[in-house]
Amino acid sequence: MQRLDGDALAPADLRGGVVALGNFDGFHLGHQAVVGRAVERARAEGRPALVATFDPHPVRYFRPDAPPFRLTTLDQRERLFAAGGADAMVVFRFDATLAALTAEQFVAERLVHGLGVAGVVTGEDFTFGRAKGGNTAVLATLGHAQGFRAETVGPVARDGEPVSSSRIRAMLQAGDPLGAARLLTRPFAIEGVVQHGDKVGRTIGYPTANLELGPYLRPAYGIYAVRGRLPDGRVLDGAANLGVRPTFDPPKELLEPYFFDFAEDLYGQRIEVELVDYLRPEAKFDSLAALTAQMERDCARARAVMTVGSRG
The missing domain is CATH 2.40.30.30 (Riboflavin kinase-like)
Structure with a gap:
């Protein structure tokens, strides 16, 4: 498992891969479905499987005084991604430079130029780019223009509700680690x-x-x-x-x-x-x-x- 700097060019053997793209804090059932689909596509097409995450979390950048909220560290995520079948983890450093990129610039500079992606998989609620100017529809359109196929994975539900990091956080804060574990696996x-x-x-x-x-x-x-x-x-x-x-x-x-x-x-x-x-x-x-x-x-x-x- 390699850890790649999202600001740099990916090495040749990891270019042309299928990338699962998201924050993936917690790596819960919903995140696992997104990464699992990317790994499945990569294996079927004979390509590398990568997982791209952001650090610090965008919330920490835009709201530096927010109370601590992380469910995993980068090291923990790296181990979890590896166990999920990924070949590499890409870390996009969320700073002023990244926050200023438009959706089009992010796709062109970070995904196409930096990683040479052949495919991208996200959750349905994924947003990106300056002022959240990009969503999954925008990503699909840009991907078509840039020569890669974007795909979305729908939410995973447990007990009649979608699995989410915010739901897990609420369970932990309520003293229900068993409930959180069911969603985290x-x-x-x-x-x-x-x-x-x-x-x-x-x-x-x-x-x-x-x-x-x-x-x-x-x-x-x-x-x-x-x-x-x-x-x-x-x-x-x-x-x-x-x-x-x-x-x-x-x-x-x-x-x-x-x-x-x-x-x-x-x-x-x-x-x-x-x-x-x-x-x-x-x-x-x-x-x-x-x-x-x-x-x-x-x-x-x-x-x-x-x-x-x-x-x-």
């Missing part, structure tokens, strides 16, 4: 480098691997059953606090997973933590003894959740 996961904390958890028998939330959406604060993935491929079950730790002062927003039956040093390592199930909201305790007793109950419940999940 996997648990929502936060990846980061393990930071040194105040080490209070270690003193009460629950050492945690602390991760900053960075650009990720803030799901409902609370206690979760989680699954951790280490750089060496090991998978660990655990329980985690996600929030501001109201028992401690000063508050600090963190994801703090405690992994069962694990005592190794993870400081400085990049790990990924999946939020499998929501157990309860954050709470403030009057003493460390009360906190410890509740953590014991939380861990017992998380173990039960993960045991049932592993059987399923």
